[in-house]
Amino acid sequence: MIDLRSDTVTRPSQEMRAVMASAPVGDDVYGEDPTINALEERIASMFGVEAALFTPTGSLANQLAIRQLVKPGEELITETFSHIVRAELGAGAVFSGISTRTWFSPRGLLRAQDPLAISYPDAGPYQVSTTAIAIENTHNFGGGTVQPLAEIQKLREATSKVGIAMHLDGARLWNAHVATGISLKDYAKNFDTISICLSKGLGAPAGSLMLSTKDRVASARVWRKRYGSGMRQIGILGAAGNFALDHNIDRLSDDHNHAHSLALAAHSVSPIFVNPDHVDTNIVAIDLTGVKLSAAELSAQLKEAGILASAMGVNVLRLVTHLDISTEDISKVNEVLSELLQRALVTQ
Numbered sequence: 410m411i412d413l414r415s416d417t418v419t420r421p422s423q424e425m426r427a428v429m430a431s432a433p434v435g436d437d438v439y440g441e442d443p444t445i446n447a448l449e450e451r452i453a454s455m456f457g458v459e460a461a462l463f464t465p466t467g468s469l470a471n472q473l474a475i476r477q478l479v480k481p482g483e484e485l486i487t488e489t490f491s492h493i494v495r496a497e498l499g500a501g502a503v504f505s506g507i508s509t510r511t512w513f514s515p516r517g518l519l520r521a522q523d524p525l526a527i528s529y530p531d532a533g534p535y536q537v538s539t540t541a542i543a544i545e546n547t548h549n550f551g552g553g554t555v556q557p558l559a560e561i562q563k564l565r566e567a568t569s570k571v572g573i574a575m576h577l578d579g580a581r582l583w584n585a586h587v588a589t590g591i592s593l594k595d596y597a598k599n600f601d602t603i604s605i606c607l608s609k610g611l612g613a614p615a616g617s618l619m620l621s622t623k624d625r626v627a628s629a630r631v632w633r634k635r636y637g638s639g640m641r642q643i644g645i646l647g648a649a650g651n652f653a654l655d656h657n658i659d660r661l662s663d664d665h666n667h668a669h670s671l672a673l674a675a676h677s678v679s680p681i682f683v684n685p686d687h688v689d690t691n692i693v694a695i696d697l698t699g700v701k702l703s704a705a706e707l708s709a710q711l712k713e714a715g716i717l718a719s720a721m722g723v724n725v726l727r728l729v730t731h732l733d734i735s736t737e738d739i740s741k742v743n744e745v746l747s748e749l750l751q752r753a754l755v756t757q
């Protein structure tokens with residue numbers, strides 16, 4: 410099977426497994442795992458922040474960050490299709506007692522005026538006060554959209570004047586960094602808290618980090634334990650993360666080229682399916698609203714040909730490229746996908 414459902418499906422390579430097997434470890438709840446301590450320091454310095462905390466998932470990294478910024482009864486605002494409000498199962502409400510409001514933006518693309526238009530800092534005793542804004546970069550359900558640095562900076566400038574904090578859901582910030590050449594530090598300096606994932610395009614089996622000031626990370630460490638995620642000899646996972654940082658960042662450009670190739674193939678059948686200029690990174694959203702073929706139907710047809718893809722809603726099929734997908738795989742998908750889209754187009 411050629412699995413394009415997500416970049417989470419990658420399996421650790423033999424080389425990655427070898428460094429995991431030989432990793433020095435200790436009890437991380439005691440702060441004694443040397444591999445994790447080194448990874449947290451390494452990530453903090455790559456992003457130019459004071460401290461970092463290893464977590465099993467990106468959702469937990471997001472949630473630990475959010476609870477540092479937003480008190481119970483206050484609100485976090487974010488884009489309508491962001492992971493924090495669509496894919497974390499209400500965790501902000503359940504664990505932190507916060508409310509959320511959203512703005513919609515096509516492809517999830519950030520325009521600073523959108524959050525500013527709905528934000529309400531210091532709302533007093535009658536309405537909910539906005540205390541944080543979360544930005545997703547790249548935007549997953551938006552189709553791997555890279556957020557423009559100028560808009561992030563504009564938003565940072567406006568929000569810092571009124572005391573609204575900014576959180577970056579950077580599960581795929583690596584992809585934005587490779588696609589634009591903008592440094593991780595230049596992105597990071599606009600945010601109070603950040604989450605990043607090692608388990609998406611970087612190919613580690615598990616692992617994310619929450620980044621912020623020393624104080625916030627110390628507090629997040631307490632909350633991580635309280636949530637039941639204090640882990641012991643996790644240097645085994647940390648070693649996979651270190652290996653991923655050493656070997657799998659620059660190669661993300663291959664994934665981006667593969668995604669672009671998929672988009673060009675679909676576009677050459679008809680421009681109604683996708684605009685290749687909107688494929689910034691490793692995610693391709695095929696728009697089926699113009700044909701009588703649902704995303705679930707197309708996904709079933711692809712599966713018969715040995716290709717897995719996700720139906721995201723009724724009319725959008727998502728294809729995600731990653732390190733276990735070769736250029737030969739992409740050629741095969743291009744062939745099959747073109748044929749199926751062509752058939753959908755002529756059987757209107």
Ligand SMILES: *Cc1c(COP(=O)(O)O)cnc(C)c1O
Binds near residue numbers: 467493578
């Ligand atoms: C995958 C992802 C996360 C974290 O997901 P986990 O499955 O909890 O590791 C967070 N944000 C975005 C945008 C993601 O794509």
